[in-house]
Amino acid sequence: MRNESLKNWQVHFFSYIMNIEQSFLSKAISMNELSVRSCADIYRRGYSARLIESLGDTYSATWWVLGDDDFLKLANEFVGNIPSRSFDLSDYGEEFSNFLKSSPVIAEIPFVSDLASFEWNFKMLFHSKDVPAVENIFNLIGSNPDVKIRLLPSTVLWQSGFAIYEIWKRRESNVASLNEIDLDMRESILCRKLDGKVHMSYLEESEFRMLKQFETPRSIEEAVVNYQNLFGELTPESIQSLFSRIGILGVLGT
Amino acid sequence: MNQKSTMIGVGLRPSHYPELEVNSETKVDWFEAISENYMNTEGRPLKMLLHVRKTYPVALHGVGLSIGSHDGVSEVYLKKLKTLADRVDPVIVSDHFCWSSIGGHYSHDLLPFPFQSEALENICKNVEKVQDFLGRQICLENISYYIKSKSDEMSESHFINEVCRRTGCGLLLDLNNVDVNAKNHGFHAFEFIKELDFNNVKQIHLAGPSQEEGFVFDTHSTPVPESVWTLYRQFTDIKKKVPVIIEWDENIPSFDVLEGEVLKARHIVTNLEAHP
Numbered sequence: 121m122r123n124e125s126l127k128n129w130q131v132h133f134f135s136y137i138m139n140i141e142q143s144f145l146s147k148a149i150s151m152n153e154l155s156v157r158s159c160a161d162i163y164r165r166g167y168s169a170r171l172i173e174s175l176g177d178t179y180s181a182t183w184w185v186l187g188d189d190d191f192l193k194l195a196n197e198f199v200g201n202i203p204s205r206s207f208d209l210s211d212y213g214e215e216f217s218n219f220l221k222s223s224p225v226i227a228e229i230p231f232v233s234d235l236a237s238f239e240w241n242f243k244m245l246f247h248s249k250d251v252p253a254v255e256n257i258f259n260l261i262g263s264n265p266d267v268k269i270r271l272l273p274s275t276v277l278w279q280s281g282f283a284i285y286e287i288w289k290r291r292e293s294n295v296a297s298l299n300e301i302d303l304d305m306r307e308s309i310l311c312r313k314l315d316g317k318v319h320m321s322y323l324e325e326s327e328f329r330m331l332k333q334f335e336t337p338r339s340i341e342e343a344v345v346n347y348q349n350l351f352g353e354l355t356p357e358s359i360q361s362l363f364s365r366i367g368i369l370g371v372l373g374t
Numbered sequence: 375m376n377q378k379s380t381m382i383g384v385g386l387r388p389s390h391y392p393e394l395e396v397n398s399e400t401k402v403d404w405f406e407a408i409s410e411n412y413m414n415t416e417g418r419p420l421k422m423l424l425h426v427r428k429t430y431p432v433a434l435h436g437v438g439l440s441i442g443s444h445d446g447v448s449e450v451y452l453k454k455l456k457t458l459a460d461r462v463d464p465v466i467v468s469d470h471f472c473w474s475s476i477g478g479h480y481s482h483d484l485l486p487f488p489f490q491s492e493a494l495e496n497i498c499k500n501v502e503k504v505q506d507f508l509g510r511q512i513c514l515e516n517i518s519y520y521i522k523s524k525s526d527e528m529s530e531s532h533f534i535n536e537v538c539r540r541t542g543c544g545l546l547l548d549l550n551n552v553d554v555n556a557k558n559h560g561f562h563a564f565e566f567i568k569e570l571d572f573n574n575v576k577q578i579h580l581a582g583p584s585q586e587e588g589f590v591f592d593t594h595s596t597p598v599p600e601s602v603w604t605l606y607r608q609f610t611d612i613k614k615k616v617p618v619i620i621e622w623d624e625n626i627p628s629f630d631v632l633e634g635e636v637l638k639a640r641h642i643v644t645n646l647e648a649h650p
Contacts, residue, residue: 124525126492127444130476130485137481149522151558154588159521162591163483170482204480207438207451208414249416316418 136160137167138203171199174209175216178243181291182220182236185229185298194223210247214240231282231303238284241276245313248274253314253370258340258363260374267374268337274313275371277323277332281306285320312371326351326358327366334372380610380643381431381617384632391422393629398429401633404465406619409436412462413454423462433466433577433619434459435546438480441500441514442473442487452507459508466577466617468513468546471497471534488523489533501541513544513576518551518583518592520558531569544576549605550592550621554583557590563601564608572613580606580639581621595624598635603642610646 124147136144137160150159172195176183183191198219204212217236220226226233251274254260261267271277278284283305290297308328310321323331329351333343340363348354354362366372383404386394388411394400405426412420426432436455441447459467472484487493504512516534528536538545547570549563556563580603582596598606598620610616620635 124488124490124523126487126490126496127476129488129523129525130444130473133485134476134479134481137483138479147524149524151520151522152560152589156521158588162520162589163481163485166483167481204482205478207440207448207475207480208410209482210414247415247417316421 133163137164139164139200168196168199170209171204171212172196175199175213178210178213179216179236179239181239181288182216182232184291184295185232185235185287186225187295190225194220194225197223210243216240231280231284231287234280234282234284235287238278238280238288241278241311242288242318245274245276245311245318248313250274250313250316251373254373255370256367257370257372257374258367261340265341266339268339269334269343269372269374270337271331271334272312272371272373276311277328277335278309278311279307279328283307285309310369310371321369324365326362330362331366331369331371379647380615380640382636382639382643383430383617383619384636385435385619385621385623386423386426386432387622387626388419388422389626390629390632391418394426395422400629401636402430403636404431404433404617404619406433406435406466406621407462407464409434409455409458409467409469410438413451413458420461427462431465432462433468433617434462434464435515435619436467436469437484438474438482439469439504440472440474440480441469441504442471442493442497443475443500444473444496445476445478447500447504448475452504456508459510466513466544466546467508467510468515468544468577470515470517471537472517484517486517486519486521486523488525488527489530490523490525490527494528494533494536497537498540501537501543505541505543511542511544511576513546515546515548515579516551517548518554518558520589522559529569531566535569535571535574538571538574543574545570545574546577546579547575547609547616548579548581549609550579550581550583550594550598550602553599553602553605554590554592563605567605567609575609575613575616578606578609578616578618579621580618580635581623593624594621597631598638603638606639607642607646610643614643614647 132144135141145156148156150156175195202215217233220236221233251272283301283303286301308323310323312319333346381403383402386405386407407423412423470484473487474481552563580598581594582598583590584593584595618639
């Protein structure tokens with residue numbers, strides 16, 4: 121065979137790797153005594169193994185909860201459906217949480233999708249740039265109340281109807297330790313990267329809701345109005361108390 | 375890179391971070407970091423790389439440039455690589471004679487292309503683009519492959535020599551890959567090496583494969599085998615002072631085992647320099 125175009129070779133090779141079609145086998149020569157299929161399968165298996173390994177690295181707690189058989193079965197199915205679209209292998213698998221939501225396993229382990237989502241957020245924060253805490257942001261802007269405030273980019277607000285952080289903390293223990301916690305305990309958590317580490321702190325519901333306002337840059341007044349429209353009236357005292365509590369967290373900047 | 379004696383180093387791997395964090399004195403002359411592991415992070419990996427760079431020369435070795443892809447090279451990738459190179463100031467920037475992505479999908483593998491004129495033109499165009507963008511020479515490594523194209527028009531050695539000649543890029547000669555290919559495809563390893571233009575060889579890789587059923591697999595999971603040490607002796611007998619990196623990527627041993635491999639390479643170099 122001559123004049124096989126480079127593009128054809130690459131498209132058909134990739135289609136074989138992704139188990140889409142097999143015409144690549146007619147374009148290739150094998151090694152040793154092996155068949156062309158056996159040789160091409162080295163690449164097909166490698167593709168699948170690398171993506172599953174990457175999912176395992178990102179979703180180690182999800183793996184722990186599901187156990188080897190279920191995790192590998194689901195990961196294999198996910199890899200068969202979702203190709204990698206980034207040169208960076210660790211970018212792979214953002215959709216895994218949604219995938220779990222639509223899988224039968226969610227009926228048995230209802231928190232598993234939230235756990236996967238938490239792990240993805242953790243990984244993204246781990247690799248994000250360290251941003252120093254901002255002290256007393258509300259004092260700094262005292263002279264200009266219209267200044268827009270935002271949540272620092274090294275921060276994620278996490279909320280779940282399950283005790284995901286408690287589950288995740290136990291990921292290196294025996295899975296039976298999950299029996300020790302109330303899995304249905306609702307949680308609101310501030311996750312932040314500081315000094316090279318990801319820190320977690322529990323938030324009151326009102327703190328979470330107000331911090332959430334600053335995921336979009338807003339003035340304090342805009343945030344309060346928005347909060348009140350969504351969650352009801354706040355007294356001047358409760359506003360002051362709330363802002364003094366979230367101010368000292370150091371996660372708001374201009 | 376000018377040096378008095380042969381630079382012999384190892385691949386920088388996360389399992390060795392704790393030791394390297396506290397112990398900057400090693401038996402290693404330099405390190406090679408996998409570029410992609412540091413291009414998308416501001417976390418501990420990058421901090422460790424910059425920490426190591428304070429003491430040692432570092433090469434950036436990529437696996438995701440996909441320089442042989444018909445789609446060309448990703449500009450996003452190139453910008454991230456340049457940013458990393460500007461931060462690290464590497465002595466060598468390298469990738470592979472391969473492709474890994476097509477149509478926006480990534481294989482995360484080093485895939486072979488046909489050794490034919492269209493692939494040659496394509497890769498030369500891509501190498502020139504990368505070198506222009508980075509403002510420096512890059513090196514490309516010969517890969518191990520388990521399948522070949524029926525439409526090959528030239529030998530691998532001729533292909534490599536031509537890419538280097540046309541673009542001015544360097545060759546990162548992986549002796550383990552030559553050994554693996556020679557065993558799998560039935561040719562004489564050193565005869566292949568002798569067909570290469572030694573002037574292009576800017577760096578050497580040594581590693582150990584694993585024996586699978588019916589073929590040798592380039593896993594970087596074992597000590598450098600005697601057949602690869604023999605190739606290294608034969609190569610070094612002809613061309614000296616080419617910087618060496620010993621790679622180990624699976625079943626990674628403790629750092630002192632890697633240092634032992636470095637000492638083996640140094641012993642070979644010392645003997646050849648004492649008895650030229």
